[in-house]
Amino acid sequence: MAGAAVFASALTKHFGDLIAVDGVHFEVARGETFGLLGPNGAGKTSIMHIISCISPPTSGELRVLGMDPVADEVRIRGRLGICPQSDRLDHDLTVRENLVTYARYFGISRVDARQRATELLEFAQLSERMNDRVETLSGGMKRRLTIARTMVNDPEMIILDEPTTGLDPQARHLLWERLFRLKQRGITLLLSTHYMDEAEQLCDRLIILDRGTIVAEGAPRALIAQHTSPVVVELRFGTEAANTYSGKLEGIGDHLDALPDRLLIYGSDEDGIITEVHRRGLTPSSVLTRRSTLEDVFLRLTGRTLVE
Structure with missing residues (x-):
């Protein structure tokens, strides 16, 4: 003090x-x-x-x-x-x-x-x-x-x-x-x-x-390691609502966030996640892999709902 x-x-x-x-x-x-x-x-x-x-x-x-x-x-x-x-x-x-x-x-x-x-x-x-x-x-x-x-x-x-x-x-x-x-x-x-x-x-x-x-x-890096997984795989399915696919992706990776326009799968093995998505017969229109960020932590802890 x-x-x-x-x-x-x-x-x-x-x-x-x-x-x-x-x-x-x-x-x-x-x-x-x-x-x-x-x-x-x-x-x-x-x-x-x-x-x-x-x-x-x-x-x-x-x-x-x-x-x-x-x-x-x-x-x-x-x-x-x-x-x-x-x-x-x-x-x-x-x-x-x-x-x-x-x-x-x-x-x-x-x-x-x-x-x-x-x-x-x-x-x-x-x-x-x-x-x-x-x-x-x-x-x-x-x-x-x-x-x-x-x-x-x-x-x-x-x-x-x-x-x-x-x-x-x-x-x-x-x-x-x-x-x-x-x-x-x-x-x-x-x-x-x-x-x-x-x-x-x-x-x-x-x-x-x-x-x-x-x-x-x-x-920052400690919070990312504590509250989320190392990598994120973002899946899009064209003009279809992505959250309609969330049930078919349950159990892949560590955590799944279903958004209207894309699905976020958090995990540590990006290749394994993508392989499992295709093994389940799903073909996303686009796949983006990235490292987890402080924004992922922020949204997980405070929610995605807009606060006025």
Whole structure:
């Protein structure tokens, strides 16, 4: 607890009769990248708001950088960097002015703020756009500028709420590389994301939340090994509803998921699975084999039903 960046025990958050966070316990080690995953309404944002000192917990114990968020709110905020889901940049200012002005809110001298802005623009690969107005930037540039702005106070921990939502693949991968550089500096990263590949790429450990509780915790590859089989065989049967074939495929592999457009067979022997499918007289229109992913774990634990 003493050395953790975040320590939460029996943490709850209620909004009237709604229980958003229901007695969760987790720790985030200093210097690690820790993920919060879950469907909409699972409690991710509520937990991040509590850690960020935006919203107090209803009950439970919480320490952020060794301090109490209720009693030490100002001290904690001065050591955090917050990257919200939506960019809250000032479009009336230039790229450089956004950083300098934000640094002044932390009591940083104008000289130091300008120096820090120069360094952060280089880090974000935005030096050539420093005198441009924010409204002229692409979505990926705005996200890099937002992350640069979260660093003006030299934070010990950065909290990122869905940092790459809406970005194209090239922008996402560039942002991943920037976040990896922050990790190399020893900065603790706490992030939420709906992209399972992003969580696999970035997170040392993560929790999966559902209806305010933690349903799984661990390293991405360990969770995949624990909750699903190594490979997935996806079968399609043309325009026919794939789930009509599920009864004929029972007992193949370790687990069968019947979806309207395809059947997923989980197992460890992809060749053996395909051979058995054909032995039973079935001829799929297409067969795709792949390794199991964190998305398979996520859907198994939280379900495939859309949560509004």
